[in-house]
Amino acid sequence: MNAITATAERPNFLTAEHGLKSWLLTLDHKRVAILYLISVSCYFLLGGIFAMLVRIELMTPAGDLMLPDTYNRVFTGHGVTMVFFFLIPAIPGILGNFLIPLMIGAKDVAFPRLNLASWYLYMTGGSLMLLGTLNGGVDTGWTFYPPYSSSYTTTNVLIVGIGVFINGFSSILTGLNFMVTIHRMRCPGMTWFRLPLFIWGHYATSLMMVLGTPVIAITLLLLVMERLFHLGIFDPAKGGDPILFQHLFWFYSHPAVYIMILPSMAVISELVACFSRKRIFGYHFVAFASIGIAVLGFVVWGHHLYVSGQSVYAGTIFSLLTMLVAIPSAVKVFNWSMTLYQGSVSLETPMLYALGFIGLFTIGGLTGVFLGTLGFDVHVHDTYFVVAHFHYVMVGGTIMGYLGGLHFWWPKITGRCYPEFWAKISALLVFVGFNLTFFPQFLLGYMGMPRRYHAYPPEFQVLNILSTAGASVLAVGFVLPTIYFLWSLKSGRPAGNNPWGARGLEWETSSPPPTQNFDSTPSVSREPYDYFEAAEEAAGRATPPAHSH
Amino acid sequence: MNFKLPFVPEQASAAASEVDNLTFFLVGMSTFFTVLIAAMIIFFAIKYRRKSADGVGSSFENSPLLEITWTVIPLLVALFTFAWGLKVFFRLYRPPANAVEYQVTGKQWMWKIQHPTGQREINELHVPIGQPTRLVMTSEDVIHSFFVPAFRVKADVLPGRFTSLWFLPTKAGRYHLFCTEFCGTQHSGMTGWVVVQSPEEYQAWLASAPGPKAPSADGAQLFAQYACNTCHKPGPGGRGPILHGIFGTEVALADGGTVKVDDAYLRESILMPSARIVQGYEPIMPAFQGQISEEAMQQLIEYIKNPPPADAATAGTTPASRGNSR
Numbered sequence: 123m124n125a126i127t128a129t130a131e132r133p134n135f136l137t138a139e140h141g142l143k144s145w146l147l148t149l150d151h152k153r154v155a156i157l158y159l160i161s162v163s164c165y166f167l168l169g170g171i172f173a174m175l176v177r178i179e180l181m182t183p184a185g186d187l188m189l190p191d192t193y194n195r196v197f198t199g200h201g202v203t204m205v206f207f208f209l210i211p212a213i214p215g216i217l218g219n220f221l222i223p224l225m226i227g228a229k230d231v232a233f234p235r236l237n238l239a240s241w242y243l244y245m246t247g248g249s250l251m252l253l254g255t256l257n258g259g260v261d262t263g264w265t266f267y268p269p270y271s272s273s274y275t276t277t278n279v280l281i282v283g284i285g286v287f288i289n290g291f292s293s294i295l296t297g298l299n300f301m302v303t304i305h306r307m308r309c310p311g312m313t314w315f316r317l318p319l320f321i322w323g324h325y326a327t328s329l330m331m332v333l334g335t336p337v338i339a340i341t342l343l344l345l346v347m348e349r350l351f352h353l354g355i356f357d358p359a360k361g362g363d364p365i366l367f368q369h370l371f372w373f374y375s376h377p378a379v380y381i382m383i384l385p386s387m388a389v390i391s392e393l394v395a396c397f398s399r400k401r402i403f404g405y406h407f408v409a410f411a412s413i414g415i416a417v418l419g420f421v422v423w424g425h426h427l428y429v430s431g432q433s434v435y436a437g438t439i440f441s442l443l444t445m446l447v448a449i450p451s452a453v454k455v456f457n458w459s460m461t462l463y464q465g466s467v468s469l470e471t472p473m474l475y476a477l478g479f480i481g482l483f484t485i486g487g488l489t490g491v492f493l494g495t496l497g498f499d500v501h502v503h504d505t506y507f508v509v510a511h512f513h514y515v516m517v518g519g520t521i522m523g524y525l526g527g528l529h530f531w532w533p534k535i536t537g538r539c540y541p542e543f544w545a546k547i548s549a550l551l552v553f554v555g556f557n558l559t560f561f562p563q564f565l566l567g568y569m570g571m572p573r574r575y576h577a578y579p580p581e582f583q584v585l586n587i588l589s590t591a592g593a594s595v596l597a598v599g600f601v602l603p604t605i606y607f608l609w610s611l612k613s614g615r616p617a618g619n620n621p622w623g624a625r626g627l628e629w630e631t632s633s634p635p636p637t638q639n640f641d642s643t644p645s646v647s648r649e650p651y652d653y654f655e656a657a658e659e660a661a662g663r664a665t666p667p668a669h670s671h
Numbered sequence: 672m673n674f675k676l677p678f679v680p681e682q683a684s685a686a687a688s689e690v691d692n693l694t695f696f697l698v699g700m701s702t703f704f705t706v707l708i709a710a711m712i713i714f715f716a717i718k719y720r721r722k723s724a725d726g727v728g729s730s731f732e733n734s735p736l737l738e739i740t741w742t743v744i745p746l747l748v749a750l751f752t753f754a755w756g757l758k759v760f761f762r763l764y765r766p767p768a769n770a771v772e773y774q775v776t777g778k779q780w781m782w783k784i785q786h787p788t789g790q791r792e793i794n795e796l797h798v799p800i801g802q803p804t805r806l807v808m809t810s811e812d813v814i815h816s817f818f819v820p821a822f823r824v825k826a827d828v829l830p831g832r833f834t835s836l837w838f839l840p841t842k843a844g845r846y847h848l849f850c851t852e853f854c855g856t857q858h859s860g861m862t863g864w865v866v867v868q869s870p871e872e873y874q875a876w877l878a879s880a881p882g883p884k885a886p887s888a889d890g891a892q893l894f895a896q897y898a899c900n901t902c903h904k905p906g907p908g909g910r911g912p913i914l915h916g917i918f919g920t921e922v923a924l925a926d927g928g929t930v931k932v933d934d935a936y937l938r939e940s941i942l943m944p945s946a947r948i949v950q951g952y953e954p955i956m957p958a959f960q961g962q963i964s965e966e967a968m969q970q971l972i973e974y975i976k977n978p979p980p981a982d983a984a985t986a987g988t989t990p991a992s993r994g995n996s997r
Contacts, residue, residue, distance in 0.1 A: 190856050263853045269830060270813040270855060274779075358831025359961075364814055365829070399721070400728025407738050429816065430827045431834045434764055438757060445749035449742060452704075456741040459708055462715035465728035469716065477712055484708050488701040495752050497693050497759025501823040504816060504851035565678040568694070570820025572851040575859035579847065623725075657727040 134537065134634040149234035150637055151219050155535075157241050158215035163604075165207040165248060172200035174597060177559075177590040185577035193576040194261035195277065201264030206286050207248050209520050210378060213385035214296055214331075215244070217527045218324050220535060222300060224628035224635060225318050227309025227644040232302040240295045247289025254278035254285060263574060265375075268356035268367050272348040279349060283342045290339045293381075297331030300324055309627070311646035318626055318650045319395075319408055323388020326412035330377045330384070330419065338374035341367065368430055372423035380419040383483075383515060384412055386523025387454060390476050393526050394458045396624040397473035398465030401651040404457040411450035411457075418447040425494055429503045437496055444494030451487045455480060466653075470622070471545040475526025478553045482518025486511060489564065504574075507567025513560045525552065525603065532607065533621045537633040538614030544606045551599030558592025625652055683846055683867060684822035685839040689759050691823075696755065700748060763824055766837035770805035773798075774886060774969045777808065777815035777828040780857035782848065783966070789888065790880035794863030796848065797880075798840050799873035805837040807934065811965045816852035819865050827852055830965075833934045840867040890974025893967055902956070911956060912949050918976045923950040937972050 135152045145153060175196045179187045188196065219237065223230050231237050254260060260282045262271040271279050304317075304325050345367070347353045354360030356367040395402045402408055424432060424440030458480055467473075489511040493499050502508060533539050562585040571582045578586070620629040631640050648655060658664040682688050719728070773796065774785040784792045798804050808817055810830040817836065818825040821844070826836040850861035868876060894900055902911035912922075918937070921929050925948040930936050939946050941963065944956035963971075 185859070190859070194853075194856065194858070261855070267814060267853070270853070274813050274855060358829070364831075398719075398728050399726065401730075401732040403732055404734070404738050405732070428760075429825050431829055431832065434761065437760065441756060441760075442753055445753045446746075448749050449746050452745040453738070453742055455708060456737075459711045459715070460737065461728075461732075462712060462719060464731050465715070465719050466721045466726035467716050467719050468721040477716070480712060481705075481709060484705050485701070488704060491749065491752060492694075492697050492701070495693065495697065495756030497690060497756045497763060498697060499756075500760065500763055500825050501690050501820070503825055504818075568680070569678055570680050570818070570847060570849065572818065572849045572859075574853045577859045579862075653727040654730040657725070 132632065132636065134632065135637045136536075136634050138637045147238075149230070149238060151223050151231045151234065151237060152535075152635065152637075152639075154237050154241055155216050155218075155220035158211060158219060158244075161241075161245060161248065162208055162212050162215060165203050166212075166600075168252075169200055169203035169208055170597065170600065172196050172203065174593060176200060177593040179576065180578070180586045181583075181590045183578050183580045183583050188576070190576045191261060194574070195259035197574060198260050198263050199255055202251060202260065202282060202286065204516075205264055205378070205382075206289055207244075207251065209382040209516055210293060211244060211296075212524050213389060213520070213527065214300070214324060214327060215241075217320075217389065217524075217531060218296075218300060218327075218385060221320060221531065221628055222303055222324060223307065224631065224639055225321055225626060226304065226307060226312050227627050227640065227646065228303065228307035229638050229640075231299050232306055233299050236295050236299055240292045240299070243292035243295065244289055247285045247287070247292065250285030250288065251282050254282035257281070265371060266342070266345060266367075267371075268345060268348065268362075268364050269359065272345055272355075273357045273359065280346060283346050283349075287339050287342045287346075290335045290342075293331045293335045297328035297335075300328040301332065304328075309644050309646060315406070315409075316646055316649050317409075319391035319402060319405070319412075320388040322409040323384050323391065323412050326416040327381055327384045327388075329413075329416050330381050334374045334377040334381070334420070337370060338378075341370040341374070344370075365427070365430055365432065368427055369423065372426045373420075376423040376426065377416075377419045379512070379515065380415055382520045384415060386479065386520045386527075387412065387483075389523040389527035389530075390458060390479050392626070393472045393476035393530055394461050395651040395653075396530070396622055397470060397476070398461050398467050399623070399653040400461055400465040401649070401653065402457065403460040403463070404453075405649070405651075407453055408457050411453045414450035415447060418443065418450070422447055422494075425499070428496060428499050441494055441496045445491065448487065448491050448494070451483075455484055455487070471540075471542060471549050472526045472530035472622075474546060474549040474553075475522050475529065478549065479519060479522035479526065482514055482522060482553075482556065486514030486518050489514060502567050504572055505567035506563040506571045506573055509573050510560045510563035510567060513563070517560070518556055522552070525549075528603075528607075530622070531628075532610070533617030534628060534633045534635070536611055536614070537617050538610045539617050539621060540603075540606050540610040540614055544602060548599050548602035548606075551595055551602065555592050555595030555597075555599050559589050559596055560592070562586070562588045562592075625656060626650065681821040681842070681844065681846065683840060683842040683844060684819075684824070685841055686759070686763055687821065687823045687841075689762060693755055693759050697752065700752070704745075764826075764836070766805045766835070767803050770803040770837050772805050772807055774966075774973070775806045775808040775817060775828070776811060776965050776969070777817070777850070777854075777861075778811040779813065779855055780850070780861040782817070782850075782861070782863050785886050785966075785969075786877065786880075787886070788877060789886060790877055792880070794848070795866060796863070797866045797868060797873060797876050799870040800840050800843060800867055801870065803837060803839050805835055807833055807835050807969070809833050809965050809969065813854045814852045815850045815854050815861065818849045818851040819846055820849070821846035822865070825851060833938065840865075843867050843869060843872075886970045886973040887977045888974075889967075890970035890972070891978070893971050894974055897959070897963070897971075899971075910953070912952060914975045915978045924948060925950050925952070925954075934972055937975060938968060941968065941971065 135150055179193055257278050260277045260279055261275055304321055344355045348355045354362040356362040356364050391402050422440060422444045424436055425444045428437045493511055529545060566582055566585045571578055617633045619633055627644050771787055776783040782794050784796050808828040810828045815828040817828055822838040824836045824838050826834045844867055846865045848863040848865050903914050905913055917932050921931050923929050930947055942960045943958055945954045948954050
């Protein structure tokens with residue numbers, strides 16, 4: 123199973139065809155991944171600019187940089203862009219698209235045309251959102267709660283809502299495509315329990331995308347109907363029920379949190395195994411924890427409604443279920459940590475991100491237990507405590523996993539290595555900047571500072587200044603990789619097929635891979651992460667297993 | 672507690688220290704797990720660092736005993752946390768029977784408050800120490816949320832229905848009141864103060880405050896103004912049920928069911944009378960949907976709950992005398 127040395131100058135997926143048209147009409151999953159990489163990065167930049175504007179405004183207690191209406195549009199823009207156009211599509215769209223066929227030994231995803239169509243849907247939704255933003259934006263918060271969103275605000279709820287609606291279909295189709303690919307396209311010998319955990323994580327994510335996204339689509343459609351045709355669905359003045367919206371919204375949007383975090387966990391499993399040169403501890407438990415999170419994640423939405431007027435008994439049930447969903451996450455964290463035990467650990471950049479992820483996700487997950495606890499949530503609900511918590515999960519979790527994965531597979535995607543020194547500096551800046559930005563927000567929340575406040579009482583200023591300072595460090599940590607990744611495309615050291623000494627089918631083909639991925643259909647004869655077995659075999663202490671079962 | 676912890680807001684209600692104790696437990700528990708995991712990672716990363724370029728890890732990759740341990744212990748901790756949180760939650764949302772009711776109406780972007788004795792305030796709420804205080808709240812427009820950090824309580828304030836919260840103030844002072852559900856342009860300006868005073872100071876404040884007329888007195892006027900009293904009265908002309916004394920009781924419905932008469936049922940019966948008709952009466956009452964303001968609704972309901980003594984026997988046709996019997 124050793125890597126076959128690539129013959130020089132063989133055409134790869136990047137050089138196989140030339141011209142804009144060859145990209146815009148590509149059916150190659152790897153090229154679609156690159157399309158996502160470019161577009162997702164643009165939305166990340168936009169969302170990041172919104173975030174910096176928010177942080178700069180909040181340096182002083184008075185609302186002195188922007189008008190209140192401007193501020194409200196900026197934080198809404200930040201939320202909508204980051205959630206729907208960065209966090210949800212980032213890892214599945216880029217790394218999932220690139221790696222799922224490679225990891226299971228397939229030539230492409232099951233439906234290549236549908237895959238390209240998903241990107242176009244994403245771009246259509248994203249363009250409508252941009253149009254709405256250029257036209258003045260939306261000021262409802264990314265949660266679009268009626269009756270404010272349906273009957274009161276005069277901002278661009280319709281166009282942005284329709285943009286998010288269309289983008290939802292991109293999610294649904296991507297999830298469907300991944301599920302069929304994983305079921306039908308595995309190479310000989312690739313049984314379910316020989317799948318890398320990256321695949322298990324994406325399978326669980328796909329399940330949630332396919333089952334959850336239609337609900338937000340319906341909900342946004344109902345909102346549009348109420349706004350456009352004055353149908354009384356959510357606005358009590360028209361005979362509707364605003365809590366109904368909150369139930370429907372969170373029925374999708376809580377699972378959406380797992381849609382964002384599960385792919386990141388999937389990446390972390392790969393990184394921890396590779397940089398410990400050891401099989402992931404408790405492979406089956408980690409795999410089923412993903413499925414457990416996906417299933418339980420659908421029945422906890424009511425914990426967003428503890429103070430909404432929902433019955434206290436409903437709150438009781440949702441709190442209990444929320445406690446249960448913490449368990450598979452804890453199981454994952456312990457198994458990752460235990461993988462290092464008796465491993466051969468090296469702290470290269472992707473591993474720094476992976477370990478950073480484990481630390482930050484632990485805090486994000488545990489503060490999730492705080493918020494699931496009824497008596498505690500009442501006090502901090504809709505305060506900065508919640509803001510800090512979900513940024514620990516979304517930024518500390520999803521973005522750490524995304525950046526770790528991007529660094530790990532960058533040599534495979536581009537055939538070039540990035541400068542390790544600068545990458546380590548950037549990983550450090552992200553970790554420190556992140557904690558400086560968001561840890562003070564836990565304290566602000568407990569002190570009582572509500573979220574979505576343009577101006578605030580002066581006693582909250584010191585912590586807000588710390589948070590803004592952290593955001594600046596974080597911004598540098600995000601700009602650095604952009605620079606050295608672009609630099610590496612021309613000037614990076616050639617990566618070779620397998621710069622990390624990693625196991626897994628994607629490392630057996632050349633970097634960048636050829637359009638058809640493999641020269642001949644690979645076959646698999648062992649469980650994944652077979653570092654130990656491969657070393658035994660190389661040392662002549664074990665015989666290679668028979669092929670194909 | 673005599674010392675002041677940093678980052679912990681003033682404890683000005685009976686529930687505050689209970690919430691804080693729960694917080695201390697959560698922080699301690701989380702610190703334990705975070706330190707444990709950080710220590711594991713750092714220790715293993717150093718002890719098992721790669722010593723040669725082709726080094727690999729061992730084949731120790733499974734341990735049912737460990738898996739059970741780190742499933743069962745977090746599960747037990749989580750269930751314990753759930754139970755503690757539940758206890759505090761029921762404490763926060765179950766008012767004692769003797770709680771005194773204040774009416775709160777949220778609108779873009781202010782809080783309108785009326786005392787049981789009739790005084791009105793905007794963006795301020797005066798309450799005496801030691802009085803269990805219940806707020807019955809509604810909104811005239813979008814969703815708001817009433818939050819007093821020093822009391823550790825919060826409840827969303829919705830258009831078209833009533834929500835409530837309660838607290839027992841324990842410490843004199845001026846405490847922040849925030850709106851915590853985004854409600855538009857001036858959301859961050861929809862703030863105010865809760866002023867906790869000694870009972871004597873509170874009485875003095877009441878005496879000096881404008882508009883000392885009980886909401887039920889306003890309600891009595893409205894009862895006549897909307898001509899409720901032409902049907903809801905005793906005697907042969909009484910085509911509707913007599914409402915005084917009905918609050919809190921179970922009544923039989925025309926469809927065979929029963930309903931407990933509470934704020935929500937009275938509200939529904941005013942806005943959409945035909946929804947649930949009381950047994951023995953015809954569905955002849957007109958609907959008041961869209962014709963009655965939230966404040967008027969609260970005053971009417973207050974009147975039905977607490978008729979001034981003079982009116983208690985008949986359905987109020989005379990304007991109420993001063994104050995109510997409380």
